Structures are given as structure tokens and as C-alpha cells.
Amino acid sequence: MTAAPRPAPRPALEATGLAVGRRGAAVLSGVELAVRPGERIALVGANGSGKTTLLRALAGLEPPLAGALRWSGGALPHGGDRVRAVGVLFQGEPASRFTVRELVTLGLGLDAPPSPGERRRVDDALALAELAALAGRRCASLSGGEAQRALIARAVVASPRLVLLDEPTNHLDPAGRAMIEALLDRLRGAIAAVIATHDLALAAGCDRVALLHAGRIAALGPPARVLAPALLGDALGVEVRRLDDPDGGPPLFRVIAPRPRAPEAAA
Amino acid sequence: MTPRPGAILAGCAVGCAAVAVIAICLGSTGWRSPWAWTAMVGELRAPRVLLGGLVGASLAVAGCVMQAVLHNELADPYVLGISGGASAAAVASLALFPGLAPGPAAAAGATGAALMVRGLARGPHDPTRLLLAGVAVGSILASATGAILVLAPASQLLRSSTSWLFGGLGTPPWSALIAPAIAVGLAVAWLTAQATRIDRLTLGADVAAALGVAVAPLRRRLLIGAVVLTALAVAAAGLVGFVGLIAPHAARRLVGDGHRPLIGAAALLGALLVMAADAVARTAFAPRELPVGLVTASLGGPIFLWQLQRGAR
Numbered sequence: 001m002t003a004a005p006r007p008a009p010r011p012a013l014e015a016t017g018l019a020v021g022r023r024g025a026a027v028l029s030g031v032e033l034a035v036r037p038g039e040r041i042a043l044v045g046a047n048g049s050g051k052t053t054l055l056r057a058l059a060g061l062e063p064p065l066a067g068a069l070r071w072s073g074g075a076l077p078h079g080g081d082r083v084r085a086v087g088v089l090f091q092g093e094p095a096s097r098f099t100v101r102e103l104v105t106l107g108l109g110l111d112a113p114p115s116p117g118e119r120r121r122v123d124d125a126l127a128l129a130e131l132a133a134l135a136g137r138r139c140a141s142l143s144g145g146e147a148q149r150a151l152i153a154r155a156v157v158a159s160p161r162l163v164l165l166d167e168p169t170n171h172l173d174p175a176g177r178a179m180i181e182a183l184l185d186r187l188r189g190a191i192a193a194v195i196a197t198h199d200l201a202l203a204a205g206c207d208r209v210a211l212l213h214a215g216r217i218a219a220l221g222p223p224a225r226v227l228a229p230a231l232l233g234d235a236l237g238v239e240v241r242r243l244d245d246p247d248g249g250p251p252l253f254r255v256i257a258p259r260p261r262a263p264e265a266a267a
Numbered sequence: 268m269t270p271r272p273g274a275i276l277a278g279c280a281v282g283c284a285a286v287a288v289i290a291i292c293l294g295s296t297g298w299r300s301p302w303a304w305t306a307m308v309g310e311l312r313a314p315r316v317l318l319g320g321l322v323g324a325s326l327a328v329a330g331c332v333m334q335a336v337l338h339n340e341l342a343d344p345y346v347l348g349i350s351g352g353a354s355a356a357a358v359a360s361l362a363l364f365p366g367l368a369p370g371p372a373a374a375a376g377a378t379g380a381a382l383m384v385r386g387l388a389r390g391p392h393d394p395t396r397l398l399l400a401g402v403a404v405g406s407i408l409a410s411a412t413g414a415i416l417v418l419a420p421a422s423q424l425l426r427s428s429t430s431w432l433f434g435g436l437g438t439p440p441w442s443a444l445i446a447p448a449i450a451v452g453l454a455v456a457w458l459t460a461q462a463t464r465i466d467r468l469t470l471g472a473d474v475a476a477a478l479g480v481a482v483a484p485l486r487r488r489l490l491i492g493a494v495v496l497t498a499l500a501v502a503a504a505g506l507v508g509f510v511g512l513i514a515p516h517a518a519r520r521l522v523g524d525g526h527r528p529l530i531g532a533a534a535l536l537g538a539l540l541v542m543a544a545d546a547v548a549r550t551a552f553a554p555r556e557l558p559v560g561l562v563t564a565s566l567g568g569p570i571f572l573w574q575l576q577r578g579a580r
Contacts, residue, residue, distance in 0.1 A: 001421075037329045046423075050573040056473075059477055060472055060474055060477075061477065079479050079481075080479070081479070082477070082478075082479040083477075083478055083479050086477070087477075088474075090473060090474060090477075093470070093471070093474060094471075096469070096470055097519075098523075098524055098525070099523070102466075102523075102524070106466055106467055106470070107461065107478065107479060109467075109478050110463055111463055111464065112463070113527070147373035161469070187291060208506075237338070
């Protein structure tokens with residue numbers, strides 16, 4: 001007797017025919033995207049291509065103009081259950097007056113003081129983000145990289161199925177960027193992630209890349225295919241040279257010169 | 268070792284009770300033990316001191332809420348045009364109906380001004396628009412207050428209005444304590460239960476929504492609560508400045524930024540401040556009384572500046 005094939009796990013997030021925008025004007029339309037459990041997808045595109053707008057819709061903060069969104073096959077839960085479905089890192093969130101531990105605890109979405117078990121979850125998230133020694137420090141006194149790791153720890157402390165990260169390595173020095181990449185590597189496989197980024201090296205480390213251009217997802221697939229100079233040139237308006245690492249490491253991308261953008265599709 | 272917030276709250280409560288007892292004992296006729304229950308202590312001083320405590324607690328809690336909702340640490344309970352609305356209505360009431368206490372009219376004016384500000388800043392919640400609308404409505408109503416004071420013929424009006432505009436507790440009956448006591452008790456209990464939601468709200472509307480807070484209903488309830496608390500305080504004691512600004516700041520320095528201990532600590536410090544200020548107002552130039560709002564501002568201002576200097580170091 002052969003065992004029945006196991007059903008495929010439900011996608012952490014599924015968008016079908018999605019159109020998103022601000023004040024009724026679509027920035028992106030026709031978005032078809034299914035994020036598998038534990039998968040990491042990068043959103044790459046020029047400024048204004050709709051990366052942040054799409055992330056806001058995927059976070060349930062902006063109602064879609066058209067199409068449907070399902071989180072783990074259903075609607076986004078309300079209240080404290082929401083943080084167990086989706087965690088969010090916002091771009092440019094101002095430093096709060098809370099301590100690092102207080103900030104990360106708020107990520108649990110609790111309406112009461114944390115139980116001993118919930119405090120252990122906070123300790124684990126702080127350890128994961130290498131912030132245990134800074135737990136009592138006020139967020140306003142942290143460096144940019146430390147603050148970003150604290151915000152990522154807040155986004156993942158409730159062990160959501162999906163985390164949405166808007167420019168996680170923006171404005172960070174090389175050491176800060178490396179620590180964020182190491183933190184994301186520790187989360188790999190456990191939590192699905194959609195990462196909006198201009199950092200092509202970070203995108204190259206993802207399972208799939210969605211290239212946003214001309215109001216739609218112009219390409220979606222493995223980094224080796226999507227992060228090709230021809231596609232990037234059209235989407236980002238620059239000549240890009242890709243230098244692959246013979247040892248199998250992530251490729252390097254070198255911007256050579258700006259180039260005229262391909263004409264936008266008619267709205 | 269840093270003391271726990273619970274221990275600090277207990278310390279604030281003990282300090283508040285001590286100031287209440289001392290304030291009840293102090294007066295123009297010298298020391299009177301609150302346990303020697305005379306008409307002076309039981310019918311005049313005790314209700315006045317306790318009403319001062321309730322007014323201080325109301326203003327401090329309303330200040331905490333306004334600062335959280337408007338994401339602005341300079342927000343105070345009167346910020347949404349409430350002081351202008353209360354003043355204009357109270358002075359109009361004193362001019363038209365000199366025999367009536369101006370408190371209810373002031374509460375109605377405060378609430379009306381807050382509703383007008385909210386209406387003018389309608390649309391998506393924008394703290395800056397709300398604050399600017401509050402400033403504009405407040406200044407229009409303040410000029411209306413000035414016009415009434417200048418144009419009204421009765422010289423008595425200027426005196427009674429001045430004492431009201433700078434705050435005064437008068438000689439309230441015990442029954443005047445009922446509504447503020449219920450309001451403060453309910454507000455502190457409800458806000459403490461909502462504390463972690465308010466904490467998340469202070470991180471911004473999007474962050475709060477992503478962290479599971481139903482932002483618009485919470486913000487609406489918080490604003491209504493703050494306006495009701497402020498209107499009750501205004502009805503009881505006129506405009507008592509600075510308490511709603513300084514008490515939340517002082518409480519933050521003691522118990523941190525989490526609203527679970529902060530609401531209670533701010534309420535206790537606000538109560539302590541107004542009771543102490545009223546004791547000074549009654550006794551410093553006895554038998555003449557100073558308006559309590561003058562004392563809160565003149566005591567609170569230097570303390571606030573001292574705290575700012577300490578924080579800058």
C-alpha cells in the first residue's frame with residue numbers, strides 16, 4: 001500500500017489579482033504572489049515602484065484596490081493573534097523611549113503583563129538578535145544597527161508564520177549590515193519573509209526575487225534568473241554588472257552608469 | 268538596584284496621603300488635627316483638599332492620554348481648545364448669570380470646544396492638524412473671553428472671573444466630590460487595563476495596528492475620556508495650569524514609559540501637586556488666598572526646568 005501524498009502546506013501568504021495604491025490610484029496591479037512556509041522573497045525595484053505600498057497591503061494596513069489576500073489560507077486575525085500571523089519591520093520607525101526589552105515585549109501583542117513563558121520568548125528573541133546585553137538600554141540610545149535588530153526582534157518575537165521587512169539594511173554600516181544578514185540567516189526556514197530592499201546582495205541571498213517595474217511584478221523567480229543585468233537595467237535604470245563568486249558565495253553587483261529607462265507601460 | 272514600579276507607586280500613594288493629611292491640618296486658624304473632626308476640618312478643609320487631589324489626578328491622567336494620542340510630550344489636557352472653551356463659557360456665565368456657579372457652563376464650553384476642534388480636523392487622524400486646530404480655536408475663544416471681560420459693565424465680574432481663570436477650589440460640599448471621584452476611579456482602572464495598547468499606540472498608528480491594536484476606536488475612546496476628565500476638573504476648579512503637563516513627565520522619570528504603572532503614578536503625583544499647591548495658596552498670604560493655578564505654575568515651572576536640566580546632563 002502506498003502512503004497518500006502529503007497535502008502541500010498552505011502558503012503563508014497568497015495574493016491573487018492584487019492591485020494596491022494610495023488614495024484610489026493603483027501603484028501596482030495584477031500581483032500574483034504565493035509565499036511558501038519558510039520561504040524568503042525579495043522585492044526589488046526603483047524608488048516609487050511600489051515596494052513599500054505592496055508591503056503595507058501584505059501587512060493588512062492598506063486595503064487592496066482589487067484582488068484578494070489570504071494569510072495562511074484565511075483572513076488576517078484581529079487583536080493579539082495578528083502578531084502570530086504577520087510580523088512587520090517598518091522603514092524609518094523613530095526610536096521609542098522604551099527599553100529594548102519593553103519594545104520587544106510589545107511585539108507579543110499582549111493586553112496583560114507577560115507570563116514567565118512569554119518573558120522567556122522575549123529573552124530568546126533578544127538572544128537571537130544578540131541584544132541580551134542591551135535589554136535594559138533605552139532604544140533612543142542604540143546605534144542604527146542595534147535599533148534595527150531590536151525592531152526585527154519585536155517583529156519575530158511572537159513566532160509569526162510570515163515577517164515583512166521594509167529595507168532592513170538601509171543606512172547601516174558594513175558591520176551593522178552583516179549583523180542583520182546573520183540575524184536573517186538564523187530565521188531562515190523558520191519564518192517566511194518578504195523583504196523590500198535596494199540591497200541586491202541581500203536579494204541574491206533570498207529564495208526568490210520579485211522585480212517591480214512599470215506598475216507590476218515584471219519578473220518573479222530565482223535570484224540567478226531575475227537579478228540578471230538586462231532585467232535590472234530595465235527596472236532600475238542603470239547599467240549593472242554582475243560578478244559571480246566562483247566559490248558559490250553571493251554575487252556582487254556593480255552599477256556602471258545610469259541609462260535611459262524603458263518606457264513605462266500605459267496606465 | 269532600581270526600585271520596582273510597584274514599590275514606587277506605593278511610595279507615591281504614601282506621599283499623597285501624607286500631603287493630604289498635612290494639607291487638612293494647615294489653615295489660617297492654625298493646626299487642626301483631622302481626627303479632631305470640627306466643622307472647620309470636616310466641612311471646609313477636608314472636602315477642599317480631597318477635591319484638589321481629584322482635580323490634580325484628573326488633569327494628570329488626561330495629560331498622559333493627550334500626550335499618548337497626539338504623540339507630543341508638550342500636549343496637556345487643555346490642548347484641544349479646551350481652556351479657551353471653558354474660559355469663554357465660564358466668563359459668559361458669570362456675566363449673564365452672576366448668581367450661578369460657572370462650573371457646569373465651563374464643562375460644557377470645554378466639551379464644545381473639543382468637539383469643534385475634532386470637527387475642524389476631521390479626516391484621517393493627524394496629530395499636527397489636531398494640535399493646530401486646537402491652538403486656533405483656543406485663541407479665538409480666548410479673545411472672546413477678553414472681549415466679554417472688557418465690555419461687561421460689572422466690576423465684580425473681573426474679580427470673580429480672574430479667580431476662576433487661574434483656578435480655585437473654593438469651599439465645595441462633600442457631594443461635589445462624587446462625580447470626579449467616580450470619573451477618576453473608572454478612568455484609572457480602564458486606562459490601566461488598556462495600558463499595553465496605549466504603549467503600542469505611542470509607537471505610531473501603523474506600528475500599533477501591526478501589533479494588533481484597533482487604532483481608531485482606541486484613540487476615539489481615549490480622547491473622549493480625556494475630555495470628560497478635563498471638563499469635570501474644569502467644572503470643579505477652573506483652569507489649573509501645568510499639572511497635566513508636569514505630573515506625567517515626573518511620573519515617567521519615576522516609573523518609566525510603560526502606561527501600566529504610569530497612569531497610576533501620574534494620578535498620584537497630580538493629586539499630590541494640587542493638594543500641596545492649594546495648601547500654599549490658602550496659607551502663604553492668609554487670610555488672602557492665591558488662585559491655586561498661580562501656585563501650580565509658579566511651583567511647577569521651576570521644578571520642570573530643574574528636571575529638564577537634570578535630563579540634559
